[in-house]
Amino acid sequence: MGHVVCLGIESTAHTFGVGVARSDGSILSNAMRVYKPEKGGIHPREASQHHAKHALEVVREALEKARLKPSDIDVVAFSIGPGMGPCLRTGATVARAIAATLGKPLVGVNHSIAHIEVGKLATGCRDPVVLYVAGGNTLITALVEGRYRILGETLDIAAGNCLDSFGITAGIGPMPQPEIIAREGKKIHSLPYKVKGMDVSFSGLLTAAERLLEEGAAVADAALSITETVYSMLVEVLERALAYLEKREILLVGGLARSRRLVEMIRLMCEDHQAKLHIVPDEYAGDNGAMIAWTGLLYYTAGMTISLEESRVRPRARIDEVDVRWSP
Template sequence: MDQQGDKQGAERPKPITVIGFEGSANKLGVGIIRDGEVLSNPRHTYITPPGQGFLPRDTAKHHQAHILDVLQQALDIAKVKPQDIDCVAYTKGPGMGAPLVSTAVVARTVAQLWNKPLLGVNHCIGHIEMGRRVTGAVNPVVLYVSGGNTQVIAYQLKRYRIFGETIDIAVGNCLDRFARVLKISNDPSPGYNIEQMAKKGEKLIDLPYGVKGMDVSFSGILSYIEDAAQTLLDSRQATPEDLCFSLQETVFAMLVEITERAMAHCGSEEVLIVGGVGCNERLQEMMGIMAAERGAKVFATDERYCIDNGAMIAQAGWEMFRTGHTTALEDSWCTQRFRTDEVEVTWRDD
């Protein structure tokens, strides 16, 4: 019996530990995953004054200033040493050029210093795989909503297929830019603060509704409410809370509509919301109402994982690494444009 037990123990595969570096926008994160378990996931956010966005150059300087501290935090919290790491994953794109490069340089350096394989990860797939791992969603239609991306996605034939997307700006960018008009604080994020103000809104202002088939458009809505905001406020026809409420209700209704259409097409009974805007409780509530009417279920995560973080890059890297993916040093570049459906999904069964 002892010999049999020893033999079974010897055949048990060694756990795979992956460290992930994320820095595609203003969130800098380093996360460590071991076979699906989050060992650590520290993050540092670049926050600008109210009314201002974040420029690539300044965001890159923030990442450069904090990356080594965040890396050390990740190792300390996880209680792992460099020799325990099996693979170093980093965000290859999409994202802002200078922040992406700043973070990737550190990942490349660490991989060479530690003599570990390197792996470039698609940012969106990081969100999806982290969402699937945390929520237990099996084969959901995915609504990916963030400051830089808005897509409705479903898996089929080794790809995450894009069923619909924004044709101009992302929904998160729309909300962030309106927050600048009202001089809403960027701490902890403009989207979060709009959400809190929207909860106090009472009057629904009629805004343009930009659904075009399976795609959405937010630039016209943003231009309209930017132009109308001051007049409505000065004439006391609306409060800032009313404007936040109206914008949220309109853009979220658009997102729910195209998600439901994708679910109907795919015959799906699951929807997974990922990305920074996915933290919004009102969006989750509206999606839940639609899903309940279809006999479907909504999956979402909290701010630990829906907001950009290193663990999601580590999780996607873990999935890729265990199925044979690595990135040669000469191919470890970054790109601001990296389509979700460009990646072959070798780790999922059809």
């Protein structure tokens, strides 16, 4: 053997996930339960209660799928932030309990970095410009001098949040529904397009798209308008970051990496720049425990463990505050 095994717990928002990863780069399991609100968006307290209710069975399932006993675990990792406080605390509590019971080291992983590292692991890309787009986050980043530096980010809501909210208001449900319905759209209405340097802003766009619905526009047309506008903005800032950093690879991670239309638009842009596009596989695109387990191993091998006292969750953690000591 000689390999280190890490159990990772993800609970930043609607997903409670537990994954197991091994230091040779294999993912042994990736179990999860996803909280689905009856109506509207995620209610943090309800989500955290959902997580607490299912925690034990998901941990069990992850170990069974990995064919491991609890004592085979060498390291326990959890998402320390960014995310919703109540949800984070549930995951952290489970992680602390397991680590303390087994007497194993604890690692608090930055959730955004985990999305990127599992993308690197799964695609084999080396030095990419990263677009991380999801329900709660939208940013463009690259590893420069030991940290993931933010080149651009959203100045208000996340791209995924914008499309989810639109879908819920329109009565079709969150992503991927808006994108599916958009395929029947015929007309693109003009919507506010807010790009500031490499930063983007989506809240005005969301309001305008909802107003289109109120004014009686066809839902499919409104869905087409909002998805095309959001994706165009993302591709524009990504293109600028790529040209600026003079890199040859793009890595797309986060839940919106599952969007076929977004991928298609980025692919066209990459062809223009002779850049190679890497997309995180669907199973690791949304929030999941495997990415925390894998990144937990990276932290662990770099000596970045924490004590119980230091394991307080950080709902507003930023990606550029972590020293990425495991990367050359």
